[in-house]
Amino acid sequence: MxxxxxxxxxxxxxxxxxxxxxxxxxxxxxxxxxxxxxxxxxxxxxxxxxxxxxxxxxxxxxxxxxxxxxxxxxxxxxxxxxxxxxxxxxxxxxxxTLKAPIQRNQNDTEVIHGRNVFEQINCTGCHKSNLTTGYSPITGLSFKSFSPYTDMLLHDMGSGLDDGYTEGIAKTYEWRTPPLWGLGLSANSQGGQYFLMHDGRARSIEQAISMHGGEATGSRTAFNSLSQADKNAVLKFLKSL
Ligand code: HEC
Incomplete structure (x- = not known):
């Protein structure tokens, strides 16, 4: 990828x-x-x-x-x-062997619409929805398809997210796409509050999206241009993860 x-x-x-x-x-x-x-x-x-x-x-x-x-x-x-x-x-x-969270409301029409819009505005350019594991001696993990919503790659996310630190060849403004599975459950496990992005600075999913720069600028702009109904559907889909 x-x-x-x-x-x-x-x-x-x-x-x-x-x-x-x-x-x-x-x-x-x-x-x-x-x-x-x-x-x-x-x-x-x-x-x-x-x-x-x-x-x-x-x-x-x-x-x-x-x-x-x-x-x-x-x-x-x-x-x-x-x-x-x-x-x-x-x-x-x-x-x-920790189990990945199971998506809720998978058959809800708004959730399905949100997933399609998420793909149309190319959030899936980084947050990949379908990967397959390789061989594992643990049968339950071997050659399984799964939906982590990450490509595990580094992306230039713009100067707003520059933390001044490098790790290996990762530059100061580069971050690995975080998996989005479990996103909808994360607020509940943190006292009802979201703490998103690498340092927890985003207090809502909308805020996290608005902080996407660099290679994700196109996707952010496309999200901002959506109708309110389409935005709500994307957010409902993300909260189902
Ligand atoms: C160019 C790759 C790329 C694209 C395109 C992209 N993202 Fe991201 N996304 C990232 C990276 C990298 C981060 C982590 C940035 C950080 O930690 O500072 C992130 C973080 C997030 C987070 C916060 C996750 C967390 O656990 O903190 C959400 C939610 C999110 N993205 C949703 C979206 C949505 C919705 C779209 C489409 C509008 C999108 N992303 C498009 C790369 C991308």
Whole structure:
């Protein structure tokens, strides 16, 4: 789905974050290019899989070392692992097998109309609705089609969303398309309030859309030009996810 030179001329040029992976990761049959792999997890797609993401979170967010990453973030020195491998692996297995939320009101005519409009104004240029998993030793995850509403690629989202930080080759204004599954349930799990976009600055879905710049400018403009009824249908569809 990457289109670095925007060959199809739709103004959207997603690129993978090609990352160097740590030696404890077995990339199995993942695609590789010049020794790098496609990052998929994290706001700037800097982790290849859930083990990588989890080990980094233990180490960098919680200051907990493991045999995977034994370097203490405070002293920069190698110390004895503070969490057992079995715990890390169990946590990764738990995350891998968490069920994706099931869409509500799938047969509601306004929701169906909203989904069509979402496609017409090319929100699906980044928020891809249909992907298929590759092989997994967990049967329930192997070769399954699923609807995450992401392409897992990095996009230039404009200067308004520039956070001044890079991760790997991801630039300061580039973000991985976030999955939209579970969007309609997220407010409920956060005290009835939405906190959208990478730093939670958008307090509603409309606000999140209005902050789309860069490669998403075309889609934002198209959304703004919709009739109120079409806008409402798109929002109802997004809340059904
Ligand atoms: C060029 C790619 C692209 C297009 C086109 C696009 N988006 Fe996004 N969208 C993103 C990225 C990247 C983010 C995350 C930006 C950030 O975190 O600052 C995002 C964030 C969002 C969010 C917030 C999600 C969250 O969990 O915080 C919503 C809702 C959303 N988009 C809906 C839409 C809708 C509706 C459209 C069509 C009008 C659209 N997007 C078009 C790339 C895109």
């Amino acid at each position: 990457a289109d670095p030179n925007d060959s199809d001329g739709d103004g959207i040029s997603g690129v993978p974050n090609w990352i160097t992976i740590p030696s404890y990761i077995n990339p199995e049959n993942a695609l590789t290019q010049n020794g790098k792999y496609i990052g998929r997890f994290g706001k700037k797609a800097a982790a290849i899989n859930l083990l990588h993401q989890t080990v980094n979170a233990y180490n960098q967010d919680m200051g907990i070392t493991s045999t995977f990453n034994p370097i203490d973030v405070y002293t920069n020195e190698e110390i004895d692992p503070e969490v057992a491998n079995v715990t890390v692996n169990d946590l990764v297995f738990y995350l891998k």
